[in-house]
Amino acid sequence: MSEFNKRWLADAVRRNRTDTRDEVAEKHARSLTGDAEQRILAWAEFIAERDGLKDRLQAWRHSAGWALLGLLLLGLLSGFAAALAVLGDSSSPVNVIWALGSLLGINLLLLLVWLLSFSANTQAGSLGRLWYLMTVAFQKRLQKSGSAAAITQAFTTLTAKAGLSRWWLSVVSHLSWLSIMLGVLAGLMLALALRSYVFVWETTILPTSVFIGLVESLGVLPGMLGFATPSPDAIAISGAQTETIMAAQSDLQRRAWASWLTGCLLVYGILPRLLLSVVCWLRLTFGLRNIRLQTSSLAWVSLAGRLAPDSEKAGVTDPAPVSLPSFRRRTRPGRAGEASLLVGLEIASDLPWPPGGLADRVQTHLVDSRQQREYVLEQLGVDPPHKLLLACVAAQSPDRGALHWLAEAASQTSSVAVWLMGADRASVERLAIWRQCLLDLGISAQMIFDADDKALAWVGESS
Incomplete structure (x- = not known):
């Protein structure tokens, strides 16, 4: 069990037992060496092994894994279906700018919202919250006792106090969008492999130079990875009337448009989410390794005191002293309460x-x-x-x-x-x-x- 899981288990045990004392577990922890945190971890592991809470925490983690897998599969299928819907059945030309915007627009918009959340000190990651709700709902169906709630609260509290809530939400969100984009790429490649598409762009008020500049600018980064960009002449011809394009666009021009569309999807849709998933995962991993129980806080101080060996307790059990310094009670005026x-x-x-x-x-x-x-x-x-x-x-x-x-x-x-x-x-x-x-x-x-x-x-x- 990882160091974070040990502390997660300890906090879950504390929440599950509330104010109930366990004399056997406390005696076991006092017999061990180590600091206050190590004795608390031993106390929690003793209770968790005996009461089955350790197995329930493992079940919670497995449920979270299955919920994440289900979310990723749903994203993959959604992206696949979206790509087929955007490209259509090849009976009509594909507006490349509109298709690219449809496939990348929401992804890039939510990515911008995620970046802005750092300056606004908020926690973006709607798909991460969806995964969390799925996990909690799944646990409620499997476990009717209060242990599932204690495990959930312990996880959210520990990660929130360490400032890691943003990062696990982000990891799930980026992975979900990565699966969606991979589904889009799979649907795009399947459609391009089995159907012959004509690619066009349309406008009423913009000049041809605007679209030539846009296509060439977007094609710079994909071009570094070997993806083709249509020539200026091919871009200009693609803006002609539909009947002309259907008859005049060559196979070479269609392959260039298909390569440009695939390269843009890879560079602007898949790679950013992949890189951010890795960055957020590393940040989360390092953060989880540094989580420690605050044994001096009110949540733990009482238990830490009970688990301390007799030699460390504030009280003394030595033979009665011959004399003691005297103190005097001072009665203070004021009305007492009702308790x-x-x-x-x-x-x-x-x-x-x-x-x-x-x-x-x-x-x-x-x-x-x-x-x-x-x-x-x-x-x-x-x-x-x-x-x-x-x-x-x-x-x-x-x-x-x-x-x-x-x-x-x-x-x-x-x-x-x-x-x-x-x-x-x-x-x-x-x-x-x-x-x-x-x-x-x-x-x-x-x-x-x-x-x-x-x-x-x-x-x-x-x-």
Whole structure:
């Protein structure tokens, strides 16, 4: 599996599981070496292999491939039919300028729109969006679960954040137009091989010199590849009346017109799309190789903290310290909100979170890293809850950082309590240290709970 696919799978697993924790997968990831991203990738692969999400991601990719193949075949057939329709059945002359414009016009117009999208900072590529919609629709029919939506959202989010949405849309769009142009070329060559066409140009107000100059100018680049361009005399004769042309145009002149038309189609229709497909594909490939998970973002920071080995966690599980610096809770005036909030500070993986028996009206939040500490403090300052229950692991020693954060969090509302989770696993000495530290913070003894039912009843009861 490529590096991008690993990160795509990890983001899909995160979205598919939402807030559900997997203790077995987290324990597996913590046992491995590497940085936070590598542990997240191991966590995701463990879950994906077990739950079948890896196979569903492969099915998504196969569906995308089949959708692209179907789009390319449709383009090939459309171009083939368009060429036969433009040239007709050879019963009447072919207006070469009109035929060239019909075969290349929409292609060149949309190519110009794609180029202008860079200056307008938009994402052109309508055929690319069609492919994407086909893939999503196909997945919805195959997979009724939410995993297909999670895989799709993970793909679009990862590529959008890396600035690659434009490029995968462009790759599909250019390949689709390339298939259309190849279909046009195939239809053109088949018609020219099996039928005899007379080529003319017509005008009411323009002089002959305009068409001579236009044909010769368009024939310069094809001429470098060996395609013929009609002589000025042959171009001028082709502008005569239809009856004269039908009788006077020689086979040599017809072959020259056919060669010019084929060369223009190749140079101005096929080669630009081929070159742009390669350029966009290379840009997309290099971009996908550089995609990394932003482990410090809110989407990943909580999981990264839980997957960190014990030696890297902010909390400390060493023997209880002899003394700790003191902090003091500062009660701030202001009206609290209506919500009841339970915030867990570095809750160990062997403790249930969210805890069972919690009232539905109580909101929960888990803090495992410095970024999350700052985020929760910011949210508490903006919208202080009516009741705030701060949960700590009783078996861990209260360290300076944890006490400082508890003092700051407790200062945001007037109704605050602390829950010492897993008190039955902690020593009497450690519980005594916790209680003394919390009393020093300004938490009253009645608001320090070591019994789970009392803590949950306090935060869950309505005022």
